[in-house]
Amino acid sequence: DIQMTQSPSSLSASVGDRVTITCRASQSISIYLNWYQQKPGTAPKLLIYATSTLQSGVPSRFSGSGSGTDFTLTISSLQPEDFATYYCQQSYSPPYTFIFGQGTKLEIK
Amino acid sequence: EVQLVESGGGVVQPGGSLKLSCSASGFTFSGFAIHWVRQASGKGLEWVGRIRSAPNGYATEYAASAKGRFTISRDDSENTAYLQMNRLKIEDTAVYYCSRAITGSTIWLDPWGQGTLVTVSS
Numbered sequence: 202d203i204q205m206t207q208s209p210s211s212l213s214a215s216v217g218d219r220v221t222i223t224c225r226a227s228q229s230i231s232i233y234l235n236w237y238q239q240k241p242g243t244a245p246k247l248l249i250y251a252t253s254t255l256q257s258g259v260p261s262r263f264s265g266s267g268s269g270t271d272f273t274l275t276i277s278s279l280q281p282e283d284f285a286t287y288y289c290q291q292s293y294s295p296p297y298t299f300i301f302g303q304g305t306k307l308e309i310k
Numbered sequence: 311e312v313q314l315v316e317s318g319g320g321v322v323q324p325g326g327s328l329k330l331s332c333s334a335s336g337f338t339f340s341g342f343a344i345h346w347v348r349q350a351s352g353k354g355l356e357w358v359g360r361i362r363s364a365p366n367g368y369a370t371e372y373a374a375s376a377k378g379r380f381t382i383s384r385d386d387s388e389n390t391a392y393l394q395m396n397r398l399k400i401e402d403t404a405v406y407y408c409s410r411a412i413t414g415s416t417i418w419l420d421p422w423g424q425g426t427l428v429t430v431s432s
Contacts, residue, residue, distance in 0.1 A: 202374075233416045237355075244407055244425055245347075245355065250418035288355055292417040298373060299345065299357040299417075 203227050203291055207302035213310040214279055222274045222305045224289035229269045233293040236265055236274045239304075240285045248287075249274065284309050312336040312421055314408050319426030322398055330393040330426055332408030340364060340386040343411040345419055346393050348404040348428075356404075360411065361391060398430045 204227040214220050224234065232252040237245040247256045249265040252272060262277040276283055289302040318330040332344060343366070346358040359372035361382040370382050381394040391408060405427050409419040 235416065235418045237419075239355075244422040245419075246422070247418055247420040250412075250420075251415045254415075256420065290355075290357075290419075298371070299360070301347075301355040301357060304354040 202298050203230060203293060203300055205289055205291055205300050205302040207287075207289055207305050209305060210303065211306040211308065213308050215310045216279050216281055218279045220276045220279055220307065222287055222289075222307075224267075224272045224274070224302050226270045226272075226291055226293075230291045230293035232268055233291055234265075234267065234272045235290045235292060237288045237290065238283075238285045239288065245288065279307075281309075283307065312410070314410065314421060314423035316406060316408055316423040316426040319406065319428045321429045321431060323432055324398060324400055324430055326398050326430075327394070327396045328398065328428060330395070330406055330408075330428070332391040332393070332423060334389045334391070334410070337410070339389040343413070343417075344382075344384060344391040345409050345411055346382060346391075347407045347409060347419070347422075348402075349407070349425075350401075350404040353404075358393070358406070395428070398428075400430050402428065403430045404428060 206225045208223045234252045236249040238248050239245040253265045264275045286304045286306045288304050313335050315333045322328050343362045345360040358376050362369045379397045384391040405425040407425045409422040
């Protein structure tokens with residue numbers, strides 16, 4: 202199975218900071234990479250699909266890039282509501298296993 | 311509004327069974343695959359499996375941890391998907407989410423239900 206490794210696992214930052222989270226696949230997944238945001242006690246929410254396409258309603262300070270095995274999620278200027286856990290997910294098929302990264306918890310410094 | 315609502319969670323003994331439901335509204339349920347994802351307390355997201363739509367033969371795929379014990383099904387006339395869980399283990403304790411799969415240039419999950427808690431304990 203394709204494995205997804207996110208880094209860092211946790212990150213402390215301040216409002217206004219630029220933050221980058223990395224996701225690496227164990228083999229090439231083309232652009233089959235999505236990002237989700239999860240706040241405590243709530244369901245995950247889709248942020249970005251197909252590596253770089255923002256889901257409707259997601260602020261433009263979020264962006265995604267990459268291809269093959271290396272991907273990044275960037276938040277250009279952190280806002281208070283952005284403190285959450287972020288997950289990458291591959292949807293490369295086959296083998297249709299939709300593996301998630303282990304998550305990156307973004308905390309207030 | 312597109313919405314998914316899970317139900318059926320609860321407390322079950324190890325070795326027992328439980329059937330979760332995922333009720334959909336606000337979209338043409340029959341045209342979409344439905345995925346199940348779980349999350350143990352304080353842990354990350356774990357994909358459980360999916361069921362595709364009728365044109366794709368209602369094909370199912372499962373994570374290794376679910377294969378042989380869990381079965382995903384759907385009733386398009388009721389706009390509902392199901393996750394039948396048998397031979398439950400303590401490590402199956404988690405919040406279980408269902409989500410709609412959108413197929414475009416890739417496949418992504420949106421929206422997600424609010425989740426239902428399954429506790430496997432003696």
